[in-house]
Amino acid sequence: MAWTTTSRSRLRRRTRPADTDEDGLSDGDEVNVHETDPLAADTDGASDGDEVANGGFPLNPPSLSVNDVTVTEPRSTPTIAANFVVTLQYPTGVQTVTVNYHTLDSTAVAGSNGDYIAANGTLTFPAGTTTQTVPVTVNKDNRQEGIEQFTFNLGNATNATITDDLGIGIINP
Numbered sequence: 001m002a003w004t005t006t007s008r009s010r011l012r013r014r015t016r017p018a019d020t021d022e023d024g025l026s027d028g029d030e031v032n033v034h035e036t037d038p039l040a041a042d043t044d045g046a047s048d049g050d051e052v053a054n055g056g057f058p059l060n061p062p063s064l065s066v067n068d069v070t071v072t073e074p075r076s077t078p079t080i081a082a083n084f085v086v087t088l089q090y091p092t093g094v095q096t097v098t099v100n101y102h103t104l105d106s107t108a109v110a111g112s113n114g115d116y117i118a119a120n121g122t123l124t125f126p127a128g129t130t131t132q133t134v135p136v137t138v139n140k141d142n143r144q145e146g147i148e149q150f151t152f153n154l155g156n157a158t159n160a161t162i163t164d165d166l167g168i169g170i171i172n173p
Contacts, residue, residue: 023035030047060090064099065164066154072172073115081135082116084152084167088130088160097125099157104138108148108171109138113133115139115148138171147172 053075074080090098102120103110110118117137125132136152152167 015090033071060159061165062091062095063089064097064154064157064160064166065089065162066101066152068165068168069136069152069169070172071138071140071169073145078080078140079137080140082138082169082171084134084169086132086134086137088125089163091125091127091130092159094127095159096127097158097160099123099125099160099162100155101134102153102155103169104151105152106149108150110150113139113141115141115145116150116169119152136169138169145173 003058064086066084069082069084070083086099086101091097092122100120100122102117103118110114110116116139119134119136121134123132124133134152136150148171150169150171152169154162154165154167
């Protein structure tokens with residue numbers, strides 16, 4: 001602790017702002033700046049102080065979503081990529097987030113001689129990463145077809161919720 005001298009030459013102890021939950025943020029900053037509760041336990045596994053220091057958002061839990069993609073069936077090349085972008089919003093800045101993905105047939109059919117190549121796997125978002133791209137291969141075929149669709153699905157996330165679990169892949173003729 002620092003000591004200061006008062007005008008009456010007495011020593012007085014300088015106090016630090018209260019940090020009730022010992023997360024590195026003063027109670028005043030938690031309430032007035034970050035709108036968090038210094039008396040409530042952190043529920044996402046990362047302290048509010050660590051989240052703020054690493055660019056996170058203590059009030060908003062990390063969440064995942066995936067976009068929709070539209071491509072035109074390739075004519076001059078054998079394949080084209082339908083790039084699905086999975087986005088992590090409100091990362092904590094300190095936790096790794098994972099999510100599983102897989103494609104599913106709708107009017108488009110997967111297979112080496114099909115409309116697209118099925119994809120599945122797990123995406124890992126290390127601290128600081130907010131987007132991951134998954135290319136799904138769309139095949140050229142010589143069949144006369146209309147617009148075809150397949151889905152790109154997210155599931156089983158760790159350290160995040162999923163706000164949009166379904167990406168639509170549209171293949172235009």
